[in-house]
Amino acid sequence: MKGIGKAAVLAAVSGLLAAPATAEERFRPTEPCSQALGQASAEMRVLVAGWVLGFMEAGLKQGASLGAAERDKALETMDSLCAAYPDRSLIDITAAVVTLAQRDQQAEAEAAADPAPGSEADARALVAAFLAPDADAVALTRALRPTEADIRAVYTDPLATSMAAVYAQVWADPKNLTVAPKPGQSEMLLWWTTTDKLIAGDPVLGKFPGGYKDVLAFMRPGFPIVRFKFVKPGETTGYAFDGLVFVNDRWVLMPKPWRMLQ
Known part of the structure; x- marks a missing residue:
């Protein structure tokens, strides 16, 4: 599915958090990612992937896809980063990924722009x-x-x-x-x-x-x-x-x- 934005993802997260659930079923992006992902059920991991993609869509100001391939890639990336930084929150790690992607976007835009006069x-x-x-x-x-x-x-x-x-x-x-x-x-x-x-x-x-x-x-x-x-x-x-x-x-x-x- 194309173009599912941050609002839709956050709404889904809010709905889950508002629903009666045990502590293990809740998704809190501010807690250590080793808990947010390592102890999450398969259903919760899908929601985490959606939240990550929505966060990135908002930060990069471009449409995101929540298809299976994008979801699996997001989870693979988060699993790898969480293994390296288990005590950092999911929101911190995702924000760092967005920052790096923003730098890449800026570099690509500068490369595509007209060269400076006289350069x-x-x-x-x-x-x-x-x-x-x-x-x-x-x-x-x-x-x-x-x-x-x-x-x-x-x-x-x-x-x-x-x-x-x-x-x-x-x-x-x-x-x-x-x-x-x-x-x-x-x-x-x-x-x-x-x-x-x-x-x-x-x-x-x-x-x-x-x-x-x-x-x-x-x-x-x-x-x-x-x-x-x-x-x-x-x-x-x-x-x-x-x-x-x-x-x-x-x-x-x-x-x-x-x-x-x-």
Whole structure:
């Protein structure tokens, strides 16, 4: 049966407790679980399972099933935990199970949520779009065009002025720059870091083209920056791009900045 909620389970429990019965027949979730389960009759164990499932339904805010399989699984879990913690009450143990399940729910929700802007996951999602069979590489690349304000936010003069002038020409024609994998390249390799780490000479600098060492003096801290490659499965060499930077709340592509050094 689907959707039997906490109210129905508690009503059943209340009804049993209100009925004339011996102490052995009563179900008290606040007593040690070794008593609540270990000394319970088969009928009482069914009621205990229903109470546990109802408690979990309320805590996890989702529909519960009180079918035989779910009931047996609940009892199996409670028997195991009660054997390990015989002096803890059934309500304490069930609450602990719910807490762990709630953590799992939260982790799953966070994993399914959109990645944080500028994060490595965000960068991977962006680059993965270029690998889609129906990807419009030109349109996707055009969306990465930096403005002069973007350039000046990341680099200082005189490099910033030189970059703005050169990029104006490069980005004027898609033939000059289009991000797209070569035939057979269906996977990516990606290195995410920050301009702070590059400036500090962090080992990740070695994952970027050597020319970046020449522009560190003009680079401002505080920006996520990425290098990536499109590769064939199992390979590490491929079609590489650098200078994917998160600035002004979006990703832009400013490749090979060292070439603009005067």
